[in-house]
Amino acid sequence: MSYILAIDQGTTSSRAIVFDADMRPQGSAQEEFAQHFPRSGWVEHAPEDLWQTVLRSCEGALRAAGISAQALAGIGITNQRETTLLWDRATGEPLYNAIVWQDRRTSDACAALKEAGHEALIRAKTGLLLDPYFSGTKLAWLLDSVEGARARAEAGELAFGTVDSWLVWNLTGGRVHATDATNASRTLLYDIHAGEWNEEICALLGVPMSLLPEVKDCSALFGTTDVLGATVPILGIAGDQQAATIGQGCFSAGMMKATYGTGCFALLNTGRDAVASEHKLLTTVAYQLEGEVTYALEGSIFVAGAVVQWLRDGLGVIATAADTQALAESADCAQDVIIVPAFTGLGAPYWNPDCRGAAFGLTRATGPAEMARAALESVGYQTRDLLEAMQADWGDNAEAALRVDGGMCASDWTMQFLTDITGAQVDRPSILETTALGAAWLAGHAAGLYPDRAGFARMWQLDRSFMPQMSAAQRAQKYERWQRAVAAAQAV
Numbered sequence: 436m437s438y439i440l441a442i443d444q445g446t447t448s449s450r451a452i453v454f455d456a457d458m459r460p461q462g463s464a465q466e467e468f469a470q471h472f473p474r475s476g477w478v479e480h481a482p483e484d485l486w487q488t489v490l491r492s493c494e495g496a497l498r499a500a501g502i503s504a505q506a507l508a509g510i511g512i513t514n515q516r517e518t519t520l521l522w523d524r525a526t527g528e529p530l531y532n533a534i535v536w537q538d539r540r541t542s543d544a545c546a547a548l549k550e551a552g553h554e555a556l557i558r559a560k561t562g563l564l565l566d567p568y569f570s571g572t573k574l575a576w577l578l579d580s581v582e583g584a585r586a587r588a589e590a591g592e593l594a595f596g597t598v599d600s601w602l603v604w605n606l607t608g609g610r611v612h613a614t615d616a617t618n619a620s621r622t623l624l625y626d627i628h629a630g631e632w633n634e635e636i637c638a639l640l641g642v643p644m645s646l647l648p649e650v651k652d653c654s655a656l657f658g659t660t661d662v663l664g665a666t667v668p669i670l671g672i673a674g675d676q677q678a679a680t681i682g683q684g685c686f687s688a689g690m691m692k693a694t695y696g697t698g699c700f701a702l703l704n705t706g707r708d709a710v711a712s713e714h715k716l717l718t719t720v721a722y723q724l725e726g727e728v729t730y731a732l733e734g735s736i737f738v739a740g741a742v743v744q745w746l747r748d749g750l751g752v753i754a755t756a757a758d759t760q761a762l763a764e765s766a767d768c769a770q771d772v773i774i775v776p777a778f779t780g781l782g783a784p785y786w787n788p789d790c791r792g793a794a795f796g797l798t799r800a801t802g803p804a805e806m807a808r809a810a811l812e813s814v815g816y817q818t819r820d821l822l823e824a825m826q827a828d829w830g831d832n833a834e835a836a837l838r839v840d841g842g843m844c845a846s847d848w849t850m851q852f853l854t855d856i857t858g859a860q861v862d863r864p865s866i867l868e869t870t871a872l873g874a875a876w877l878a879g880h881a882a883g884l885y886p887d888r889a890g891f892a893r894m895w896q897l898d899r900s901f902m903p904q905m906s907a908a909q910r911a912q913k914y915e916r917w918q919r920a921v922a923a924a925q926a927v
């Protein structure tokens with residue numbers, strides 16, 4: 436029993452990776468699933484798709500590693516956060532599709548709550564803001580919109596969960612209804628200071644507390660599963676951005692990582708202090724180990740790699756994501772096209788759910804190359820917005836280097852622009868699957884198989900550092916133009 440299975444249930448695909456006793460990946464499997472967009476601004480996943488793609492990925496990863504479930508010391512789960520599910524406790528039947536974090540349907544509900552003056556309470560208790568991004572208003576929508584849901588919830592017949600809870604429920608055959616502190620901290624219902632569900636907010640949103648899962652440490656025994664052919668303990672859970680923070684070894688206050696997948700999420704470890712942001716960042720749980728909470732400041736950008744997917748699937752100007760590199764290199768330097776990729780509104784630090792995307796500086800000469808370069812640059816500009824806010828909140832205490840990971844980090848061009856426009860050193864580790872690694876460490880640590888925090892942090896290895904080459908004057912001029920573009924996009 437010297438292997439760990441990490442499950443990474445993401446926004447567009449489910450993955451599973453088997454790690455050996457030395458934390459080296461031995462086999463993996465991945466499966467995409469359908470995205471449902473039933474109306475403008477709505478994004479849903481079929482709950483059964485989430486579960487079945489996870490199950491098949493686990494089986495595939497075990498096959499690829501050439502081991503059986505009997506060889507597993509434990510399972511670690513990491514997941515897309517905030518995505519909201521509601522199911523029947525007796526049958527396990529979901530009442531509706533999973534409402535995905537990107538979904539904007541509760542925009543008006545959030546505006547009304549804000550208008551009524553409730554944001555201060557939400558901010559103080561949960562560290563979050565009133566934005567449709569988080570689970571709370573999505574759950575309230577389900578209770579109000581699915582026929583009979585509220586009565587059944589009040590009768591104690593239903594269970595709410597983020598994706599981790601849904602997977603644990605299915606892995607354990609409906610025996611366990613639990614989550615971890617990081618996922619709980621994204622619901623809008625959890626007091627991150629007291630470490631418990633908040634009665635006042637639940638009452639405000641009309642959420643019966645019987646719906647809520649038990650909250651545990653990230654590294655703990657959540658239950659056991661028999662679905663893989665042997666009895667295996669589930670020993671770790673963390674939301675994917677928190678798992679990446681762990682996988683990047685960001686265990687000290689001041690360390691920061693940014694993950695570039697569908698969106699981009701930058702987390703700055705602030706230690707035992709829950710720093711209240713004055714610049715519209717989120718205060719969130721980085722991890723909870725041995726009952727002790729470590730906090731983070733988070734900047735969340737909704738569209739990062741998704742802008743590259745749009746070039747591929749929406750505009751059809753590239754065949755694969757990697758094509759953007761050659762295109763960006765060939766773009767006409769005289770054209771300074773800016774894309775504000777607010778496809779699903781703007782996240783931090785703007786929090787404007789109603790803003791939509793815009794492009795500036797187009798001419799008759801603008802072609803796929805200039806659009807591709809602008810798309811990649813938009814990721815750098817948005818990160819600079821986050822780093823500015825973090826510096827304003829946290830001063831110069833953050834470490835100089837930004838650790839990056841996620842699919843989009845494969846793009847050297849994007850990483851060079853990122854260091855150029857932020858002026859910060861960008862460090863890319865040799866393992867880009869840091870999210871799965873973080874989940875594996877949580878489980879392997881609980882199993883007594885993997886080193887402690889310090890030992891694990893020492894295993895982090897650099898692939899490449901990117902250093903700024905752009906002049907300070909050009910950096911300032913380009914960033915100022917971006918700020919004007921964002922303001923203009925919001926004014927439309």
Ligand SMILES: Nc1ncnc2c1ncn2[C@@H]1O[C@H](COP(=O)(O)OP(=O)(O)O)[C@@H](O)[C@H]1O
Binds near residue numbers: 756842843
């Ligand atoms: N070489 C590349 N250049 C630019 N973007 C890339 C490249 N490779 C992958 N991406 C982008 O990275 C994202 C995939 O990253 P991943 O970490 O798998 O995302 P997620 O976990 O959100 O599904 C996609 O949006 C894709 O467009």
Ligand SMILES: O=P(O)(O)OC[C@H](O)CO
Binds near residue numbers: 446
């Ligand atoms: O699935 P990802 O990697 O795009 O991550 C989604 C985030 O957890 C949303 O908060």
